[in-house]
Amino acid sequence: MKRLFGFWAKRPPVSRKPRPLTAFCVLVVCGVFLGALSSVYGVMANGLWRTVGGVVQPAPISRVVDTPGQVGLTFDVAWGDDQTEEILEVLDIYGVQATFFVTNAWMAAYPELTTKISQHGHELGLHSATHPYFSALTKEGMARELKENQKMVAQLTGQQGKFFRPPYGDYNNNVLAAAGEMGFVTIGWAVDGGDWQSISAGKICKNVLEQAKAGDIVMLQNNNPQTVAALREIFNTWQQQGLRPVPLGAMVRTQDYFVDYDGVQKGSKTPGQEDAKNLIVREN
Secondary structure, eight states: OHHHHHHHHHSOOOOOOOOOOOHHHHHHHHHHHHHHHHHHHHHHHTTTTOEETTEEOSSOBOEESSOTTEEEEEEEEOSOOTTHHHHHHHHHHHTOOOEEEEOHHHHHHOHHHHHHHHHTTOEEEEOOSSOOOGGGSOHHHHHHHHHHHHHHHHHHHSOOOOEEOOGGGOOOHHHHHHHHHTTOEEBOOSEEOOTTSSOOHHHHHHHHHTTOOTTBEEEEESSOHHHHHHHHHHHHHHHHHTOEEEOGGGTOOSSSEEEOTTSEEEETTSTTOGGGHHHHOOOO
């Protein structure tokens, strides 16, 4: 044992001079750098920060801040007219105006009813010409759908249709960009009444009343016989809660705004957004 320890004790110290990077290390470093650069490019390409008509909009607008007591009331109008007259009557009784997203196919089938919606003071939004999945369309196809939709709305009602809701809620970066470049504000929803299904008025009320709060956009349909009964209870409850249903034009900004990744629209002067302000404010 002494010999063994003596041997190690007498060994000269090992030199610890720094070695130059080998070719392998250089390749590893370069690979990491290129991978990081590719990731950054991928994020940018996928639109994590993307500009839509001068506004960074990562998602359709589903709710709006700084709108005390207001709820955006919207109806998707694409499949029939079973309850549209009755819905208009209830809205008149309660003095409520809303936004109706219409398709060309529906307007062609019910031109007089389309005009009546506008005559009753309601706002018409764009829901496409033929109700396709927009993410499957080319940019030219999206533009054609929106132009034809806007043209027909204007012909029947005189309204220009500044808000657009993609059919089926289907969107991607390209959809947002195409709509934004044409000057349209893409709209989603924070609360789905669920009346596109065959459900009871009570269930529709539950879906809406348990979720809706000031600033939310609520989506309902125009052709469910249970929706009319649900609207009465919803409006009565909202009155008690101090909530007022309004069309989107009364609460959604069309310029000078920011949309976060949850679809919440905020004004450029909203607290906490100062750092991003210069990147995301629509030019007037």
